[in-house]
Amino acid sequence: MGACRGHIQRVNQLNRWMILVAALCFYCNLHAEEWFYLDNGEVRLGVIKDSGAGIGWFSKSGSDRNLLNHFDRGRLVQQSYYGNKDGSKWNGQEWRWNPVQGGEWKGKGSQLLAFETTSTNLYAKLHPRNWGGGELLTNVVMEEWISLTGKLAKVRFKFNYSGKENHQEIHHEIPAFFTEPDLSTLVIYDGKMPWENMTLSRSQPSWPNESRRMTESWAAYVDKLDFGVGVYVPIAKELTCYRYGDGRTSAQGACSYFAPLTRFAISPGLGCD
Numbered sequence: 692m693g694a695c696r697g698h699i700q701r702v703n704q705l706n707r708w709m710i711l712v713a714a715l716c717f718y719c720n721l722h723a724e725e726w727f728y729l730d731n732g733e734v735r736l737g738v739i740k741d742s743g744a745g746i747g748w749f750s751k752s753g754s755d756r757n758l759l760n761h762f763d764r765g766r767l768v769q770q771s772y773y774g775n776k777d778g779s780k781w782n783g784q785e786w787r788w789n790p791v792q793g794g795e796w797k798g799k800g801s802q803l804l805a806f807e808t809t810s811t812n813l814y815a816k817l818h819p820r821n822w823g824g825g826e827l828l829t830n831v832v833m834e835e836w837i838s839l840t841g842k843l844a845k846v847r848f849k850f851n852y853s854g855k856e857n858h859q860e861i862h863h864e865i866p867a868f869f870t871e872p873d874l875s876t877l878v879i880y881d882g883k884m885p886w887e888n889m890t891l892s893r894s895q896p897s898w899p900n901e902s903r904r905m906t907e908s909w910a911a912y913v914d915k916l917d918f919g920v921g922v923y924v925p926i927a928k929e930l931t932c933y934r935y936g937d938g939r940t941s942a943q944g945a946c947s948y949f950a951p952l953t954r955f956a957i958s959p960g961l962g963c964d
Contacts, residue, residue, distance in 0.1 A: 724761075731811045731839040742793035743801035744815035744835055745769035749844065749920055758920040760869040760946040764794035765822065768922070770833050770848050771867045771950070774858030774957050779823030786823030788858065790831045790850075795820040802827055813837040830854035850963040858957040862931075864950035865924055872945035874912035874919045877932055879905045896932040896947075903930050905951065912947045927951030 725740040730752050737748025737757075745767030748757050760766045774788035781796050794800040805816035815835045819828050834849040848866065881892045881904040892903075903910070910930055911921025929952050936945030955963070 727806075727808060727813070729808070729811050729813055729837065729839050729844075731841075733842055734839060734844065736837065736839060736844050738813065738815070738837075739767070739793070740803060740806060741800040742767060743769065743803060743817040743819060743833065744806060744813070745793040746837070746844075746846070758870055758874060760871050760941055762869075762941060762944060762946060763796070764798060764800060764820075765791060765796060765867070766869045766946060767793045768846075768866055768868050769793050770819070770835075770850060771822075771864040772850060772957060773861045773863055775856065777821070777824060779821060779825075781823040788824075788856075789822040790819040790828050790833070791822045792817065792819050792833055792835075795822055795825040797825060799825060801833075804832075811839045847964070850961075852957050852959065852961045855959055857959070860954060860956040862952045862954050864931075865927060865953050866922070867950045868910075868922050868948065870912045870920060870947045871941050872934065872936065872939070872947055874914050874947050875934065876913050876919075877903070877910060877947070877949060878913055878919075878921070879903055879910045879930075880907040882906055896934050896949075897937075898933050898935050900931045900933050903932060903949075904928065905930050908951070910949050910951065912949070922951065924951040926953055 726737050727740055728735055728737045732752050735750050735752050738744040739747045742764055747759055747761030747767050749759050750757050769792035771791050776787045779786045799820060801820050802818040807814045817833050819831055819833055821828055830853045832851045836847040838845045875895055876893050877896055879892050882889050885906045905928060908925050908927055909921055909923040911919050913919030930949045931952060932949035934947050939945035
């Protein structure tokens with residue numbers, strides 16, 4: 692019963708924030724963006740169709756304050772997976788095979804194969820691009836389902852690989868999560884008594900990547916008034932995070948970032964849902 696009360700108290704605490712629930716070199720953004728929005732009267736969510744329907748907008752309904760960052764094809768709430776080193780480079784840095792839902796770092800978007808919507812639901816299917824190499828990955832299919840319920844956006848991601856290469860076991864972003872830089876405080880629970888309404892951990896990550904435990908499988912970025920946005924990923928217990936361009940604006944490339952992580956190897960015929 693105590694655990695139940697703690698769980699309910701924590702849910703009430705998280706309800707102050709808007710939450711995205713996920714089922715599983717920066718360059719100037721000059722490409723034309725085609726947006727589509729879902730709105731249920733409480734929250735508004737926008738995806739960029741030519742970035743594989745990656746999520747680039749989340750706000751209160753009727754508000755012009757977007758909490759998410761969409762500075763480039765990588766700055767979205769989206770799928771991002773990793774494999775073997777492939778000789779590709781990201782802005783001169785050695786990179787590896789990295790299917791990214793939004794596209795590649797020089798600005799080419801992914802290929803949308805299907806896009807179906809209602810006012811509060813969305814489905815997308817696409818071929819992603821290799822982040823460093825830029826090529827369209829036709830042996831990878833990503834899918835995305837989004838529905839709005841109250842202040843929540845429920846997001847389901849699916850990944851299928853039909854290639855022939857066996858990739859090494861490595862961490863994957865489930866999902867990559869970028870917010871505007873004024874959401875500067877990362878909030879998590881990293882203790883040993885999950886859902887018992889214990890004290891939360893608050894920090895401001897620096898650059899480059901840092902690691903955190905997330906015992907309750909959620910994380911959020913909030914502003915000085917404790918308002919913000921977060922994500923709950925039941926299978927994730929750790930994350931990577933950073934803040935880039937501290938003191939700058941999002942138009943100058945600044946952002947706050949985290950990604951819940953899971954670890955597995957991508958092999959021929961793999962399906963991840």
